[in-house]
Amino acid sequence: MNKVSNYESYEIKISRSRFLVHLCYVEELQEAKDFISKISKAHPTANHNCWAYAVGKQGEYAHSSDNGEPSGTAGKPMLNVLLKHKLTNIVAVITRYFGGVKLGIRGLIDAYGGTLDEAILLNGIEELVDYKKLEITTSYGFKDILAHRLGKFELASIETTYASDVNVTISIKETLLDELKQYLDELQNAGKISFKQIKE
Template sequence: MKEYRTLTADGMAEEEIKKSRFICHLKRVASEEEARDFINAIKKEHYRATHNCSAFILGENMEIKRSSDDGEPSGTAGVPMLTVLENNQLTNVAAVVTRYFGGVKLGAGGLIRAYAGAVAHAVSEIGIVEVKEQQGIAITMNYSQYQEFANWRTTHALEEYDTEFLADIRTMIFTDKKETQDIIDSLTEFYHGKIQVEKADFRIVEIPVH
């Protein structure tokens, strides 16, 4: 699979700009149908709102992009929202910004800043993850060797998973495929070749982007 970036989770954030309420809902989506269902659900929930503008991006290569101004002046809402998603390199994400008009007109520039800002604020609040496929490495060692394992892991910023304490200790780590051999070589050198190390299955991981 190709690596891509998306939201940490679904969520929302709200801002008030010149007495208008701007509520941004963000959702991870896997298809255009799911994105449109989400947009319609927000529209139904906020049917009294002045506008429910939207944008979404789909595909590991960000190949599907759609946006809607929902009655705002052309180009002042949907495209600025989409641009924020693009600038953050996000995909499989849908955004809806609901506006409750507060009586003060913002002008074209003000609307662009408000809608883009609402999405940027929500993305910042929720967070971003990088979705990638990593290679598993299965390690078998004795108990005295395991006492040193945490120090080695800390050096390489790796976590351990599925650890079993039996006659020997069996545990798993995961790393980017291109780094797998270097990690195995490091382990072998650290333990002078006296532990058992073998490649295992791949898995999908989500790594926070700071």
């Protein structure tokens, strides 16, 4: 799954109507609903505040609304854009100030879907990566060997603290976790280290 790199607003005029795109990163459904409410209150004189969101590890909580536009012409095209780019943990609201020219069904679908697509591409898309943390305890005599061997893994971060033993806290992509744990199991069985996964 992916996420948007930035969440800058975007505005475009289509046939004298103003379309304002508002984007926000969210992790909970309530956050998405709160953002929709916030934007709607900020634009009380707008003709429509149409929205779509995808929330969850795989974007499994997805919903949209036409907010008064003809059925299927606003929210669904917006949601389709989110799904096309495999985005999750995002809510998008498009505020429309009607300019006096009717766009028709096809025109509305293109306006809402196309405007959101442009806004997302301008803000950029990046992979949404889950990281897991592990805490490793080892001896002073083995710490340099451990550091060298850990260097072969693609770690996001590594933090070392020194006490009676050496404690190393590392962060790694979830997709690489099993491979690393298999290697650490071998070291643990050999009595070189002990380790545990930190639940966040």
